[in-house]
Amino acid sequence: MKPFAYHQPDQIADAAKLLTSIEDSKLVAGGMTLIPTLKQRLASPVALVDLTRLGDLSGITDGGDTVTIGAMTPHALVAASKLLQTKIPGLAALASMIGDPAVRSRGTIGGSVANNDPAADYPAGVLGLGATIITSTREIAADKFFLGLFETALEPSEIITAIRFPVPTKAGYAKFKAPASRYALVGVFVAKFADGVRVAVTGAGSGVFRVAPMEAALSGNFDASAIAAIKIDADGLTSDIHAEADYRAHLVTVMAKRAVGAALS
Amino acid sequence: MANVIGIGASPKRKEDQRFLTGRGNYVSDIKRPGLAAGVFVRSPHGHAVLRGVDKVAALAAPGVIAVLTGDDVADDGLGSLPCGWGISDAKGVPMKEPPFPMLAQDKVRFVGDMVAFVIAETPEQANAAAELLTVDYEVLPSVVGVLEAIRPGAPQLFKDVPNNICCDWELGDKSAVETAFRKAAHVAKLSLVNNRLIGNPMEPRAAIAEYEPGTDRFTLWTTSQFPHVVRFLMGALVLNIPQHKLRVVAPDVGGGFGVKQFHYGEEAVITWAAKRVMRPIKWVASRSEGYVSDRHGRDHVTEAELALDETGKFLAFRVNTLANMGGYLSTFGPNIPTNLYGPLLGGVYTTPAIYCNVKVVFTNTVPVDAYRGAGRPEATFVLERIVDVAASEMGIDRVEIRRRNMIPREAYPYQTPVLVQYDSGDPMGCLDGALVAADVRNFGIRKAASASKGKFRGLGYSTYVEACGLAPSRFAGRLGARGGLYESATVRVHPTGQVTVMIGTHNHGQGHETTFAQIVSEKLGVSFENVDIVFGDTDRVQFGMGTYGSRSLVVGGAALSRATDKVVAKGKKIAAHLLEAAEVDIQFEAGRFSVAGTDRTKTFEEIAGAAYVPHDYPLEVLEPGLEEQAYYDPVNFTYPGGCHIAEVEVDPETGTVTLVNYTAVDDVGTVINPMIVEGQLHGGIVQGVGQALFENAVYDESSGQLLSGSLMDYCMPRADHMPMMTVATHSTLCTHTPMGVKGCGEVGTIGSPAAVINAVVDALSHLGVTHVDMPATPNRIWRLLQNASLPVAAE
Numbered sequence A: 001m002k003p004f005a006y007h008q009p010d011q012i013a014d015a016a017k018l019l020t021s022i023e024d025s026k027l028v029a030g031g032m033t034l035i036p037t038l039k040q041r042l043a044s045p046v047a048l049v050d051l052t053r054l055g056d057l058s059g060i061t062d063g064g065d066t067v068t069i070g071a072m073t074p075h076a077l078v079a080a081s082k083l084l085q086t087k088i089p090g091l092a093a094l095a096s097m098i099g100d101p102a103v104r105s106r107g108t109i110g111g112s113v114a115n116n117d118p119a120a121d122y123p124a125g126v127l128g129l130g131a132t133i134i135t136s137t138r139e140i141a142a143d144k145f146f147l148g149l150f151e152t153a154l155e156p157s158e159i160i161t162a163i164r165f166p167v168p169t170k171a172g173y174a175k176f177k178a179p180a181s182r183y184a185l186v187g188v189f190v191a192k193f194a195d196g197v198r199v200a201v202t203g204a205g206s207g208v209f210r211v212a213p214m215e216a217a218l219s220g221n222f223d224a225s226a227i228a229a230i231k232i233d234a235d236g237l238t239s240d241i242h243a244e245a246d247y248r249a250h251l252v253t254v255m256a257k258r259a260v261g262a263a264l265s
Numbered sequence B: 001m002a003n004v005i006g007i008g009a010s011p012k013r014k015e016d017q018r019f020l021t022g023r024g025n026y027v028s029d030i031k032r033p034g035l036a037a038g039v040f041v042r043s044p045h046g047h048a049v050l051r052g053v054d055k056v057a058a059l060a061a062p063g064v065i066a067v068l069t070g071d072d073v074a075d076d077g078l079g080s081l082p083c084g085w086g087i088s089d090a091k092g093v094p095m096k097e098p099p100f101p102m103l104a105q106d107k108v109r110f111v112g113d114m115v116a117f118v119i120a121e122t123p124e125q126a127n128a129a130a131e132l133l134t135v136d137y138e139v140l141p142s143v144v145g146v147l148e149a150i151r152p153g154a155p156q157l158f159k160d161v162p163n164n165i166c167c168d169w170e171l172g173d174k175s176a177v178e179t180a181f182r183k184a185a186h187v188a189k190l191s192l193v194n195n196r197l198i199g200n201p202m203e204p205r206a207a208i209a210e211y212e213p214g215t216d217r218f219t220l221w222t223t224s225q226f227p228h229v230v231r232f233l234m235g236a237l238v239l240n241i242p243q244h245k246l247r248v249v250a251p252d253v254g255g256g257f258g259v260k261q262f263h264y265g266e267e268a269v270i271t272w273a274a275k276r277v278m279r280p281i282k283w284v285a286s287r288s289e290g291y292v293s294d295r296h297g298r299d300h301v302t303e304a305e306l307a308l309d310e311t312g313k314f315l316a317f318r319v320n321t322l323a324n325m326g327g328y329l330s331t332f333g334p335n336i337p338t339n340l341y342g343p344l345l346g347g348v349y350t351t352p353a354i355y356c357n358v359k360v361v362f363t364n365t366v367p368v369d370a371y372r373g374a375g376r377p378e379a380t381f382v383l384e385r386i387v388d389v390a391a392s393e394m395g396i397d398r399v400e401i402r403r404r405n406m407i408p409r410e411a412y413p414y415q416t417p418v419l420v421q422y423d424s425g426d427p428m429g430c431l432d433g434a435l436v437a438a439d440v441r442n443f444g445i446r447k448a449a450s451a452s453k454g455k456f457r458g459l460g461y462s463t464y465v466e467a468c469g470l471a472p473s474r475f476a477g478r479l480g481a482r483g484g485l486y487e488s489a490t491v492r493v494h495p496t497g498q499v500t501v502m503i504g505t506h507n508h509g510q511g512h513e514t515t516f517a518q519i520v521s522e523k524l525g526v527s528f529e530n531v532d533i534v535f536g537d538t539d540r541v542q543f544g545m546g547t548y549g550s551r552s553l554v555v556g557g558a559a560l561s562r563a564t565d566k567v568v569a570k571g572k573k574i575a576a577h578l579l580e581a582a583e584v585d586i587q588f589e590a591g592r593f594s595v596a597g598t599d600r601t602k603t604f605e606e607i608a609g610a611a612y613v614p615h616d617y618p619l620e621v622l623e624p625g626l627e628e629q630a631y632y633d634p635v636n637f638t639y640p641g642g643c644h645i646a647e648v649e650v651d652p653e654t655g656t657v658t659l660v661n662y663t664a665v666d667d668v669g670t671v672i673n674p675m676i677v678e679g680q681l682h683g684g685i686v687q688g689v690g691q692a693l694f695e696n697a698v699y700d701e702s703s704g705q706l707l708s709g710s711l712m713d714y715c716m717p718r719a720d721h722m723p724m725m726t727v728a729t730h731s732t733l734c735t736h737t738p739m740g741v742k743g744c745g746e747v748g749t750i751g752s753p754a755a756v757i758n759a760v761v762d763a764l765s766h767l768g769v770t771h772v773d774m775p776a777t778p779n780r781i782w783r784l785l786q787n788a789s790l791p792v793a794a795e
């Protein structure tokens, strides 16, 4: 790890100001992703701006037909939330499948979504539910937020403050864990709303994506059988030492069926 | 009364008190005054000419003390890292043994090969300076696989090693095998890969070296399984440090599995550097560094053929293997796929003719050496797989074909056609025990239940034997060992009767402090808590070969047992004098010396006291003191073995294999501490399951980059991969070790991969699947099902 300055502001405005004024500064939330990269000297920001003092960024609030999760809410809190378990159990289940207990108690939803790891779980939930990312300066629809491999619509000094999820009629997540890392080799989130179904896939490609044919089929008949015959094109999917692209494509269908099963159970 | 906790008891492990309360003392816990930090700069290329290293910027960086390279090693005229075994081909031509410089000279041959050592005041400064080092590489094409490495036109690692072949080794009677094949009613054939593994001990490697000018002595603290061997190899053969001027200490070590039983270049470099800069230096490997520098294991490509008569009797076995050595010869490297492999191809069967050819091949990968089991898991996998293939092709039940060929208990001692003679064993007894313990009778019911959920269930057997307790020195010498393989123990009885044992084996997770104390407690009748075991320090322990090859109890325990016998013998002489009786009339039992047929006795403590306060003592004929030493050189290997039965469930939709039941009935000879033996079996089995289902070291073919270079990409087995295991022992006693022990450290790893893969193949056999390579990952199983000759549908 290389030396860096460390700031712990207590106002979002101050945090944003630090980010703009110090070139090569970085936000740190739970540090579960950032700190390992510092230790391996893969990143060497001159300053870290810690979000933990920004009081009201952690917590889950009921908005009736929405639920809002503060950016600094750790995965463990989402997994254990009675409110989510009632209103969006698929999202609570997703959080419970992230990493291990230590990671779940430190890692945050804001950090995960900002990082947009192609194998992370939250991006599937956020895109699958059509959530809104609330930042220090604006609101961004999930469909416009995730731009591919570790890329998002965030400006350099923009801070995610919360994520607002619409409450679906049904939703479920199924994850095929990568054998070593236990990130998603393929994870599929399905959500049923009054006006249709959304299906979002993580792990399979360079970033989270939706599957229109599955959404159409499930909108007509919200049952695993409706998508059993839908095959995903392996072109453009990830091929690595853990899984070849056509296997990942196959798993998308399998996991989508299981996600529907989870949503219905 | 003494609190004797002896052979057969399962006290909690003595050492766990300090480990569980955070009071262990590992190399990286050690602090020395004026400690500097060292960092190795490693090659990022699989294969390159090393044109030069520009040190200027690094030397100018803050805190830097020195930067050393291969040129400095050459200037100091230091030796190459030695290989402990010299094997030869069939004509007696010695293996090709190119130099292995401790820092690369002229060329780098694998990603991770060491190019420079940067020493600075702090680790941060050393790391920062290392990044400033400019190394001029001329990148060459790499070759990482054995099949590719021996092809004409393949990149050549060394000028004088044509086709990268280090040695073309063979064992057995080739023509007898050919004759038998001509007569065979059936020949089963199998091509397989034994996947490359990375040991991943919990504690990464580390070292501290210090030079004391006042005494002209060096001390090296290192994460080693065999400090005395490091002292010899490094002192005598690399750095020219006289043995009495070099102390090697291996304190608490957090797991080894073989990875720490070699003499590594890092040890030599840091020791040499400590004198050059006149500062103690510490180096601690990161996990990532371990991946590209800890010696790897396995990595074979094999073609095997088994000849059978019409009843399924094995007539002959022929095995051709290409074994990957990596970029250089490591300490035991060439011994593993040859001497520890070929002689095990007889297994527990009466196969009369066996021939084995092994081509030992250099590639641009981390050097390959012993990893838990070392050669024997590879042999067991080939044999136990092909037995299943033959059974299925001939329509004979897999258990039945094993029974028809097994060595019956009464046929021991049994001479195999591949050098080794098994002293004792009862494979049929282990098989029978395992069949019951695994509830094989009701497997059909469980298979049907799986099928009703759309899953395929399979059962796999591995009836195996291994050779351990390394090793009879004379025999090993004939096979190419360049050292002895005995062990030593000193039993020091203090004037008050407590006992300190100095032993040459090294405890790094095996529970020696407990097991060895039990032996002493039993044999001397002293309290378990009054025995301490000292190991891992060449200044405290007389000599030793260390811990590997399941040798500690078998060879070290035997030395200890003999040393305690000597203590008792001397005690009897002292007792005879004090009790005014003839020595032959003195009996020793339960910690008391007594005159036979009388009530005259002396306690062990009284005798110890008399030995050190020799006022009334036969000084004319007996030296004072009570301390005895024994060196034990075994007359044969020991041959533990047994039967493992794995039961798996395959999800055809995802290809996921789940291990649902695991049963092992092993013959490890006398069991000193059943709890520790059970733990060794559990751990060994999990490691074998890791190889069968999860672990795989993968290199990029053209660049030589290690693609599975972190825990994110290299899948270690985890607790939730495992079912509750049923392990039991079915022991026959070893006929030549003092206590009848056979060793249990590696059996789990040796027996399990074949059991698991046989179960996976069984689960898929209805689809026409005849073999699955390791690791049986979901992707690989799915691919097999895609290509299966029969349609995939749950039965």
Ligand SMILES: Cc1cc2nc3c(=O)[nH]c(=O)nc-3n(C[C@H](O)[C@H](O)[C@H](O)COP(=O)(O)OP(=O)(O)OC[C@H]3O[C@@H](n4cnc5c(N)ncnc54)[C@H](O)[C@@H]3O)c2cc1C
Residues within 6 Å of the ligand: A026, A027, A028, A029, A030, A031, A032, A033, A034, A035, A051, A071, A072, A097, A098, A099, A100, A103, A106, A107, A108, A109, A110, A111, A112, A114, A115, A117, A119, A120, A121, A122, A154, A158, A159, A160, A161, A181, A182, A183, A184
């Ligand atoms: C062993 C292990 C296993 C894991 N397994 C999984 C898994 O199975 N599935 C999974 O999805 N994830 C997994 N993770 C990742 C984990 O979920 C991380 O916590 C998460 O990716 C990042 O959250 P964090 O709070 O730790 O972010 P940090 O590491 O603190 O930050 C990550 C990045 O996001 C930026 N950032 C943080 N907060 C904000 C914000 N509010 N606004 C803008 N930018 C911000 C930071 O600047 C940084 O670039 C694992 C991590 C580990 C260490």
